[in-house]
Amino acid sequence: MHNQATNIQTSDNLSLLELINILEEHRNNIIINLKKLQEQYQRKSVKRVNGYRDENGKIITPWLRTEEIDCSEYVDMGSFKLNHNTATINMLISRKVKLVKVDDQTPVLEVAGLLVNDLNSFKNYMIVSDGKVNIKSLQVKISSKKTFDLLKTKGVLNGEKFDFQREYTIWLDNLPLVTPNQNLSNIGGLFEQLAEIKVLSSIISACLKDESDIFIPEQLQELRKHELSKNLYINFLTTNEYTDLKEALANDIINSRYSYKIDIGSKEILNLSKLHSANKFIDRMYRVYNSTSGEVYQKPSLSLALNEKIAFRHRLFSSRTKITKVDEFMKPIFDDFLGLENNGIVANILAKVGGDRLAQILQERRHGKSVSKEELVVAMFVANVKLKEFAEKIYRDRVCPLVFYIGSTGVLPNEMDSKAMTAEELATEYPHLQFSKDEQKGRFFIAGNSIISVSKKTEYYTPTRKSVNCSCSTN
Template sequence: MAKTPAGKSAAPKKTAAPKKTAAKPKTPKAKVTPGAPALAPAAALARINTRSKFTLFNLLGQPRGYYLVEPVELERDESAGSAKSVAHSVIVVDRSGSMYSDLAATKETLLKILTLDEYAQYNLLVTLISYSSVGDVTCHFERVPIREIMKKDSKYQKDIKSIRTSCATCISQGLRMASEKVKAGELTAITIHTDGYANDPSSNSEATALIKLCDDMSGKDVFVNTLAYGNYTDFRLLSRVANAGSGSCIKAGDIGAVYSSLYNSTKTLGSSVTPPIEVPLGEYDYQVFISRGAGRANGSAGTLSIRGLKSEDDAIVYKYKKLTKAEYDKLDVPVEQTSEGVFAFAKGNLAEGNLNTAKYALGSTFDATLVGAHARALTNNQVAAMAQDIDALMLSDPGQLSAHTVLDQVPVNKKIPFLVLINLLDANRGNFVINRQALQEVYVRRGLKRIPGVRNDDGTVTEPTLKTEFVNEDTYLPISSFDVNRNTATMNMMLTRKVRLVPAAGGAPITEVAGIKLDSLSTFNNYTLVGDGELTVPYLKVKISDKSLFDKLMNEGVLELDGAPATKYDKDQEYTLRLDQLPIVPPFEGTVELGGVFDDLAKLKVLSSLCGAHLKEDAADLTPEQVEELKKHYLSKSLFLNFPTTNPYAKLEDALSDGSVDTRTSYKIDVGSKHILNLSKLHSANKFLDRMYEVVGADGKPMEKPAFEDVLDGSVTYKHKTLSAKTKVTKVDDFMKALFDDFLGLRPNGAVVKILEGAGADKLAAIVKDRAKGKQPGRKEFVEALADARKKLDARSDALFAEKLSALVFYVGATGLLPDEVEAKAQSADVLAGKYPDLAFSKDEKEGTFFEVGDTILSVYAKTEYFSRDK
């Protein structure tokens, strides 16, 4: 092969046929076959050596793109590696509190790796760095020959043993320090260990810093491997870092995987390694580097930087060119769907964070085994499992494909999406009950543990003097409500149970407080069925009282009886309602249309707020003494129970350090326009009334601090307020004023009537029409119309959200990514504010990432969440 000087671009060469290759599968022509899918012939996954083409289908089996794939081998100077005299291993260890349980085993593994006899002859230098919170990064030793570390009871072994856990996770400072140790003329391997999320000082800044550090090392003779420990790791980010750093990301389910990864990288450093190679993209649209020997699969839509290859490692690059349908049909090359080229396209996109494209590519291989396991992947753990399985097939055991079920078309998951199922269950809440005890047995909690009581200044906890007891066993309970969060990938289910109040020390139930009967006390328990896209309950045990609901669920294939599909209805039978086999969101089809959605939601919110402001509920007629006595019994005026709770730890820093509390990153999504950033920017009805209007009472005098609940009798008149010079009128004011003027009859324009009639609130629509003509409604009629309208406006808002936004919010909330169907470039708050000066950003909102989708602005905010862990 032609020699390639270190750091120079490699000229790709068409691949020659390998000496030995596995039998190539006979892949059917890419098409969607009507009727039942057929099985393709079983065969191992072969390395292709000729140009081919494939169709990229979505998960519904619809074509989304057409590609030419061309395999090329790398031209390498195999003799150059022998001249390398020094290699450098930089080990970067997470010592944040979440590593409390793993750190001891990690240190022991490091000691084993660094004291293997076979390394005695290696000219290998080792640097050890550890990190936790921002500013807390330590270099324990630097550029120490491995022979010195191997000496019995060496200082360096003691340095490893001395590492202790503390607080939060700032990975970038560790990688930055590691990058500063890289020197010209020697191969460097950086290995990052972590079991958490890089979110200190913030998730966005950490992700940006890590990728930039890897990009800055491009062209240098250094590669970056990442080790993701356990199930609480940001695998997607670590995968992106490894991909950008020309390395690999390993999900270390056990310490054995950690050992293997460290051993392999150390062996690479001690071997004859070829110089770094830069592979330009050229006329293609994407490329993926594959090496089974090196255990690597790296993708890029630009130049590929390949470092740390041993001279004997295989090395192939698949280059992809997107075609039109006409170009695809005309191209005279074989169609290869179930090929290494398509699996590589899936892995490359997955490593870069293009989740939907990766899943589409996996579906386009027609491999029903892998598609069935991973088409639902959204969360970190699911993406990690998908990456592991693709790696196992492509890099470790290509022969396993012959044991997979491979079809002649995309294996489409026809099961009802989780969000659609919840809508069905919500509409039929009165027609089934769930087994509460069975729910509690499988429920996985995600938040911080709380304990009853108040924490005192000295750290002790004073527990409540009262507690509750359940009135009934309540084995089966109806669902009180389902609540789909509008800003996160979270869905809660509420159960209500009757309780009685009793002394904590024992004694008779308390049936009355200050003359108020306590015979209707209830507790409200929220169960998070989906939290940040993660399903917390695999199934529900249910009894169904309505045959039509049974038939719907049976037809959707989600009901089981004794492990088999349920087929016969029995109102007394307990069925298993499977949730863990369903896609959380339906597959995206075509483009995501959001035009006008924000304006519609904003108008509904303003009018609902107007209705609610008129309908202030009358408080119970209680004396101050009664209110105080209820408070002593942990009861509100409305007889809601309010027991105090506190954290099981005195200081959060201590809990983070000892690993009992950890952090993860969640994502909040807001929708807005180019003038109003999100719905929270809208004023409350009473605040806007006071801000922009003057309310004149029957006595002809302006009211101070006017509120809508005080003007229901219609004896007031409304006027526009003369604004002071200090009052800055915003686009929010303009938006709300048009609706208020119409509603109050000051400047009728028909907009409010149109919205009300669209929501079915005809009673209030008629009143607004009359007010435009100067006719005021009677108080009772007005209150009834307002209550009816508020209910219908909120229902219309919920329906609009469910139709247009719910799936998108769940996708982004689970992944932190926009689906690939949304072609929008990420922007900072500064960039967006420069384009649209009407937008107002709070301090926290300035940390967000923003996307323009037509006339809509999508805002994504990364937020650090605390949760309890078992040590």
């Protein structure tokens, strides 16, 4: 493939997804010219402001703000996030910041016994938006000759000779999103695997909502007071700049566009969004009670599961209660995790991702052995990270290439010979499937035991106002 505008010979076999993987692997050797990135950037999301609105609609701003420490024109190469059901790639750029009190402009240096004078602030830049390249090129400096040679070999870099002081251009807009002739049809069993991981991860996340494997509750409270998460991420409340959507559209404060959502599912569950949150499912299907006093909790939460005195039992349903395919899928996983059954599902899921320690602890608790809360929490945190990493690899290797192909071309790969069906036609064959309002207008394709759904959704975004300032800024 030849790019006449840049006179660069690109590899015929290189895709943008593959280039993203290369950039992420070598990100420690690349810095980006942030000013030039901002000059060409077109926002594709709604801009939000720090604070919240009171009952009168007035924005109440935080008592703290951030101030950038590093005013350099260049920033480290960001990490990349592939959207799981739209053909979208985000690059997450971090800047070093400090917290400053709004009233007297004094910096906050220590919170909860920790130095917080060099926190990270993050901002997303959409590299690809709904199958279209949104950032045509990246202006970079490269500190490693090995990285330079690799990018040069792939044909995405201008310049013939490595010079660590020189700025190079990495071209993004002349590459196909996915590798030509890549087999994208092998999706059998992926939905079930991802759904199991999502359910178990949701359970663990709900258990750990108010927990930390590092900090005690008093420290967490102090962090929250200073707008910091337990991972030391800046966590301001945010709100839209507008209060009335129709008025904002009429005044060009925001614009709208169509986005195409592409999902994989099964003939029983249309996609992962149909799965209940862990706490909602607990409330729907179980009773939570104190095994010593017998007290039943009216507002149950899985965070109670960390207490050895808390027990679970199934709800008694009336004949009018409708048990769905989603319920039937989620219940065995919950039953096994809660110790109501010993079907081995949780242990099998954890074994796939390397979460053996949590599986062992859950088995010990099932047999009545006392396990410290601290040990259980640590095992849960470790297992949850592994679950999410395992799922992300499936998305990157198997799901996202298909999503990006459909999102960029508007058609299924040639090897998928499937006729488009409407929601009404699909529901006739599989009446237990559930459809959202947008999905009712979508198109569906049967691929073996899987269903691919494509639905259109209205997205809103704040138009980019060209005003770039690369000096130190505050938020």
